[in-house]
Amino acid sequence: MCIFCDIIEGKIPSAKVYEDDQCLAILDISQVTRGHTLVMPKQHFANILECDEQTLAHLIEVVRDLAGKIVKNLDARGCNILVNTNEAAGQSVMHLHFHIIPRYGNDEGLNIEFDPHHEPYDLAEIVRDINKDR
Numbered sequence: 816m817c818i819f820c821d822i823i824e825g826k827i828p829s830a831k832v833y834e835d836d837q838c839l840a841i842l843d844i845s846q847v848t849r850g851h852t853l854v855m856p857k858q859h860f861a862n863i864l865e866c867d868e869q870t871l872a873h874l875i876e877v878v879r880d881l882a883g884k885i886v887k888n889l890d891a892r893g894c895n896i897l898v899n900t901n902e903a904a905g906q907s908v909m910h911l912h913f914h915i916i917p918r919y920g921n922d923e924g925l926n927i928e929f930d931p932h933h934e935p936y937d938l939a940e941i942v943r944d945i946n947k948d949r
């Protein structure tokens with residue numbers, strides 16, 4: 816059972832922002848900021864790592880277009896585009912979705928801060944690790 820598949824199938828109501836044959840965009844039920852939107856493929860993929868190339872290419876195009884429209888028409892000053900992947904990264908619904916979160920410059924709803932690791936990492940070692948064959 817997947818709550819987003821139920822929304823896509825119309826079993827659960829949602830505030831639809833955009834729809835085509837491959838994807839659906841709805842307002843997030845918890846509006847972090849006004850216009851917080853979720854864009855998801857109609858086919859169930861657990862996360863971005865599982866998604867095929869064609870679907871993902873289409874999704875990201877829809878995300879870009881919608882983000883532009885949301886920023887412009889809601890008079891936002893920018894937006895965050897987020898894809899949480901797996902529980903460790905805050906994913907709570909295991910059906911791939913992009914968050915579009917418009918930013919107005921005074922939002923209390925979202926606070927993204929980078930807090931760099933204090934011990935210096937060996938960057939060359941990290942690059943080697945990322946690219947190793949396993």
Ligand code: 5GP
Nearest residue numbers: 818829841842843844845899905906907908
């Ligand atoms: P995640 O934490 O997985 O990246 O984000 C899941 C998002 O889905 C949350 O922001 C949550 O508010 C939203 N959400 C969960 N259930 C529903 C629902 O039934 N309807 C809508 N529109 N959004 C939902």
Ligand code: ZN
Nearest residue numbers: 817820859910
């Ligand atoms: Zn699903």
